[in-house]
Amino acid sequence: MRAVLQRVSEAQVKVDGALIGQCGPGLLLLVCAMQGDTEAQVEKLAQKVAKCRIFQDENGKMNQSVVDIGGSALVVSQFTLAADTRSGNRPGFSAAAAPEDGKRLYELFAHKLAAFVPVQTGEFGADMKVALINDGPVTIWMEV
Template identity: 75%
Template sequence: MKAILQRVTEASVTVDGKIVGEIGAGLLVLVCAMQGDTEAQADKLAAKVAKMRIFQDDAGKMNRSVVDIGGSVLVVSQFTLAADTRSGNRPGFSTAAPPADGERLYTYFADQLAGLGLPVARGRFGADMKVRLLNDGPVTIPIEV
């Protein structure tokens, strides 16, 4: 699985003009299941996201996790993270998991984060989403497991 973590002061997802998920301080996680991914990869990714020390401590160093700061997570499905841009100018997405597998793993991943005690908001899988965020830092971290 692939993910992009963005440290945010706030973030929201809108579908058809209605907010379907929003958070205050925490992480916006754009996530993509790849072909062959399983729940084991989702478990590993969820644990890594929860423990990633990218929030400032009292000394101003990135030394605290989203759990440590009592933050929230907004999880948004993003199959375009599977983009293959090695040739030509049109990305290919053939390495992304098929939609049914992608949705299952996206839901499982978000559930695992919630199981780790994090407040989790979600986008809507497969929808045309409008994502708003106020990136904090900015801090943007790619992760692949």
């Protein structure tokens, strides 16, 4: 699994103009299941994200997790994180999990993360419009 974590003041996702998910202070997570990913990797990524200390403590140091601050998360599927750009000008996405596996693992990730913080999601496979107010900005790339 691959994920991009963005520390946000707020974020939202719309499909066909309708708001389907949002979060306040916390994380916008763009996630991609890769070929061969397992449920154990999903569990590991959810725990890593929940424990990642990228929020400021009382001394201004990045020393708190989204759990510590009482934050929430917006989880959005993004198969383009599987992009292979090593050759040519058009990225290849063959390393991404097949759609049925990708959807299952994406939904499992959101479910596992919801054990730690409130979670809302985008719509797998939809053309989504994502808006955010980056806090910092702080953007972290993870892979397990």
